[in-house]
Amino acid sequence: MPNRLAGIGGREVRLALWPLTAALAVTTLALGRSHPDDSFAGRAVLGGAIEVGAALALAAAGLLFWASRPQNRIGPLLVAAAPAWLLPEWGNNSEGGVAPLFTLGLVGFCACAPFVAHVALAYPSGRLQQQPARALAAIGYAAAVGLIGLAPTTVFDPRAEFCTACPRNLVLVHANAGLAEEISRLGIRVAIGWAILTGLLLTVRLVRSSRPALKATGPVLAATIAYLGFACADLWHGMRRGYLTNDPTDVHLWRLQGATLILLSAGVVWGLIRARRTRTSVAQLVVELGQSPRVGGARDMLASALGDPNLQLAYRRRSAGGYVDIEGDPVAPGTAADRATTPLVRDGRELAVVVHDAELLNDPGLFEDAVAAARLAVENESLQAEVRAQMNEIRASRARIVAAADAERRHLERDLHDGAQQRLVGLSLGVRLLRNEAARSGTRDRITELDDADAELRLALAELRDIAHGIYPAVLSDEGLAAALETLSERLPAGVRLGTLPDGRFPASVEAAAYFAAAEIVRDLPEADGGASIEVLCKDGGLVVAVERAGHMVDADERLVEIADRVGALDGEIDVRSRTNGHIRMKAKIPCV
Amino acid sequence: MRVVIADDAMLMREGLARLLSDAGFEVTGKYADGDELVRRMGAAGAEVAIVDIRMPPTHTDEGLVAAERIRHSHPEVGVLVLSQYLESRYAMRLLESHPDRVGYLLKERVSDIAVLGDALKRVHEGECVVDPTIVARLVKRSRNDALADLTEREREVLGLMAEGHSNRGICDKLFLSPKTVEAHVGRILQKLNLPESVEYHRRVLAVLTYLRQTAPQE
Numbered sequence: 001m002p003n004r005l006a007g008i009g010g011r012e013v014r015l016a017l018w019p020l021t022a023a024l025a026v027t028t029l030a031l032g033r034s035h036p037d038d039s040f041a042g043r044a045v046l047g048g049a050i051e052v053g054a055a056l057a058l059a060a061a062g063l064l065f066w067a068s069r070p071q072n073r074i075g076p077l078l079v080a081a082a083p084a085w086l087l088p089e090w091g092n093n094s095e096g097g098v099a100p101l102f103t104l105g106l107v108g109f110c111a112c113a114p115f116v117a118h119v120a121l122a123y124p125s126g127r128l129q130q131q132p133a134r135a136l137a138a139i140g141y142a143a144a145v146g147l148i149g150l151a152p153t154t155v156f157d158p159r160a161e162f163c164t165a166c167p168r169n170l171v172l173v174h175a176n177a178g179l180a181e182e183i184s185r186l187g188i189r190v191a192i193g194w195a196i197l198t199g200l201l202l203t204v205r206l207v208r209s210s211r212p213a214l215k216a217t218g219p220v221l222a223a224t225i226a227y228l229g230f231a232c233a234d235l236w237h238g239m240r241r242g243y244l245t246n247d248p249t250d251v252h253l254w255r256l257q258g259a260t261l262i263l264l265s266a267g268v269v270w271g272l273i274r275a276r277r278t279r280t281s282v283a284q285l286v287v288e289l290g291q292s293p294r295v296g297g298a299r300d301m302l303a304s305a306l307g308d309p310n311l312q313l314a315y316r317r318r319s320a321g322g323y324v325d326i327e328g329d330p331v332a333p334g335t336a337a338d339r340a341t342t343p344l345v346r347d348g349r350e351l352a353v354v355v356h357d358a359e360l361l362n363d364p365g366l367f368e369d370a371v372a373a374a375r376l377a378v379e380n381e382s383l384q385a386e387v388r389a390q391m392n393e394i395r396a397s398r399a400r401i402v403a404a405a406d407a408e409r410r411h412l413e414r415d416l417h418d419g420a421q422q423r424l425v426g427l428s429l430g431v432r433l434l435r436n437e438a439a440r441s442g443t444r445d446r447i448t449e450l451d452d453a454d455a456e457l458r459l460a461l462a463e464l465r466d467i468a469h470g471i472y473p474a475v476l477s478d479e480g481l482a483a484a485l486e487t488l489s490e491r492l493p494a495g496v497r498l499g500t501l502p503d504g505r506f507p508a509s510v511e512a513a514a515y516f517a518a519a520e521i522v523r524d525l526p527e528a529d530g531g532a533s534i535e536v537l538c539k540d541g542g543l544v545v546a547v548e549r550a551g552h553m554v555d556a557d558e559r560l561v562e563i564a565d566r567v568g569a570l571d572g573e574i575d576v577r578s579r580t581n582g583h584i585r586m587k588a589k590i591p592c593v
Numbered sequence: 594m595r596v597v598i599a600d601d602a603m604l605m606r607e608g609l610a611r612l613l614s615d616a617g618f619e620v621t622g623k624y625a626d627g628d629e630l631v632r633r634m635g636a637a638g639a640e641v642a643i644v645d646i647r648m649p650p651t652h653t654d655e656g657l658v659a660a661e662r663i664r665h666s667h668p669e670v671g672v673l674v675l676s677q678y679l680e681s682r683y684a685m686r687l688l689e690s691h692p693d694r695v696g697y698l699l700k701e702r703v704s705d706i707a708v709l710g711d712a713l714k715r716v717h718e719g720e721c722v723v724d725p726t727i728v729a730r731l732v733k734r735s736r737n738d739a740l741a742d743l744t745e746r747e748r749e750v751l752g753l754m755a756e757g758h759s760n761r762g763i764c765d766k767l768f769l770s771p772k773t774v775e776a777h778v779g780r781i782l783q784k785l786n787l788p789e790s791v792e793y794h795r796r797v798l799a800v801l802t803y804l805r806q807t808a809p810q811e
Contacts, residue, residue, distance in 0.1 A: 433611060469679075490681060490731065
């Protein structure tokens with residue numbers, strides 16, 4: 001459909017329509033002035049100004065819109081509303097008129113309203129998107145042109161009724177004044193209902209509009225609602241007598257309708273100017289993007305250039321599926337009813353999607369310009385988003401690896417404790433029972449052997465206990481960090497000082513990182529002069545582990561790297577200061593996710 | 594003496610039962626978990642319950658929980674908790690909830706029937722028992738300032754106090770007269786800045802708490 005419109009709406013056609021409409025308006029005005037009693041405008045200056053003004057305003061707004069968006073129906077519809085606005089003058093004209101124009105005036109007496117309503121219902125996309133809007137547009141044409149215009153005209157002979165000098169009614173089939181009045185009255189009733197419903201629908205749309213949409217369509221909708229109100233009042237006025245004419249009340253309401261049509265045209269033109277201004281800000285966008293490639297700037301600039309603060313820019317992952325934001329965090333592009341999703345494609349590959357106010361699609365040129373301007377920045381940022389997303393994944397996988405290793409350690413400790421240690425204790429018990437039997441039977445050599453075996457078993461048990469504790473102290477998972485560090489200090493030489501320790505529990509991975517960071521530093525503290533201190537503070541939602549030790553730390557570099565890896569896997573960092581005498585001070589900051 | 598045993602390891606449970614029977618104890622019940630032990634407590638008519646610290650379902654501190662429940666529901670029954678953990682923390686938890694008729698012994702020690710029998714006897718008589726290994730480690734690592742002021746003998750007495758021995762028990766262990774022991778105890782409490790008139794059960798806790806402290810803030 002739009003293509004056909006574009007086909008008929010060539011530049012030449014539009015250029016020809018300017019003088020054509022102007023000529024039509026002036027001719028109509030002249031016609032009215034020659035028979036002022038039969039005319040709405042008459043000889044009054046205001047009437048004439050409104051008559052010509054409304055026609056020219058509608059035509060001008062329509063032609064400008066048409067030129068700006070050739071595929072949109074709004075332009076042609078507005079242009080068509082201009083002659084429709086002038087038609088009643090021809091139908092009223094009684095003497096010396098031309099029969100075809102007179103007949104057209106009779107049939108199209110009320111034709112302006114449905115065109116205007118159609119414009120408002122389809123504004124600004126030009127499409128009647130919902131069923132009620134489509135139905136109302138159709139009913140409008142049927143009631144105004146069919147029931148009020150054509151149907152009564154076929155049985156109405158003006159020359160027999162009121163004016164013998166009138167031109168001939170070309171569509172007259174059989175004159176029946178009573179029937180004409182009846183049909184006309186029915187048509188007026190239907191048209192009143194239609195005007196009220198259309199006004200209501202437009203009011204609802206106006207009230208429900210989002211802010212950007214309100215700015216764009218508000219003036220047009222409001223002017224149309226006012227216009228329909230006056231048209232409705234005029235119909236009501238005409239219903240009592242059964243036909244429409246130009247008594248003083250009619251003239252008054254007609255002038256008000258003309259005034260609202262001028263406002264409506266102004267609203268349309270203002271919308272065009274506004275769009276142009278937005279285009280200027282898009283041009284600005286190109287300059288800004290060239291100057292400051294700020295991270296995340298592409299979204300903000302698109303949002304401000306297009307006047308949609310909620311605009312969302314989601315970058316397509318290259319390797320993996322799904323979308324991420326500029327920080328590389330996964331996002332799901334929004335799918336709200338009034339939002340539209342437009343993909344940005346480069347070399348056949350989707351780069352990103354823009355989720356934006358659906359209204360923006362009514363001016364596709366604008367949207368394309370903005371996106372074209374931001375394309376370089378979007379491309380650049382999509383790379384950054386990809387890198388960040390990969391970083392996030394690596395970080396998560398690092399944390400998972402450490403968590404898995406911790407879980408493995410816990411299992412190992414449990415297996416040792418409930419398996420090997422338990423068995424050795426049982427074995428030691430068995431040896432003791434054998435020894436008791438040997439004692440009863442008096443075999444002294446056997447007793448010594450069994451005692452030796454028992455002593456070995458106890459040594460093995462003690463070693464196994466130390467190993468199990470070193471792998472993962474049960475108290476760490478049972479009672480938390482503070483208890484585990486207290487317990488750790490029991491195993492250390494006398495000089496170890498425990499500072500403040502946080503009560504309460506933290507995520508297992510955080511507790512383990514904090515514990516092992518401290519334990520690793522003080523692991524090989526010499527018995528003599530083994531001064532050390534351990535302190536853990538809760539700070540900014542994370543833990544700060546401060547450990548200080550004296551004495552030479554064997555393999556310090558490797559052990560510190562190990563701590564840094566473990567802490568780094570949780571997005572934490574460590575800071576190590578060491579002095580020449582081997583004194584080491586480590587501070588590990590571990591965020592609690 | 595009538596004893597019940599709760600341990601999820603069959604080898605341990607049966608071995609322990611045999612060892613105790615050989616030594617003249619009467620084992621009136623053997624259970625695989627804490628819940629069963631507590632349920633059957635009344636019927637078993639035991640005087641002391643031996644409880645493994647780690648039992649099903651979570652294998653963490655079921656033994657301590659069972660001990661608290663028994664001390665609560667059957668105050669006349671003593672509880673001896675067996676553990677593989679050398680950490681004083683678990684023993685403290687046990688003593689802090691009920692400072693009498695409880696004991697905390699390292700598991701491998703039970704094969705020494707003399708130690709086990711002595712611990713059962715003391716728990717039965719209302720004392721508390723803390724494994725000597727745990728106390729020895731605490732004394733060894735404890736801050737050196739105040740302890741350094743103690744004589745060799747006083748340190749020995751301090752260790753026995755921490756293990757839960759009464760003055761009488763210390764007399765028997767060290768072959769000292771009650772008067773001498775009393776004097777030692779008084780001096781130790783004074784040197785460590787602990788209240789001298791402290792009652793026996795509180796004394797054990799106070800001494801242990803003192804030993805567990807780390808070096809003072811600099």
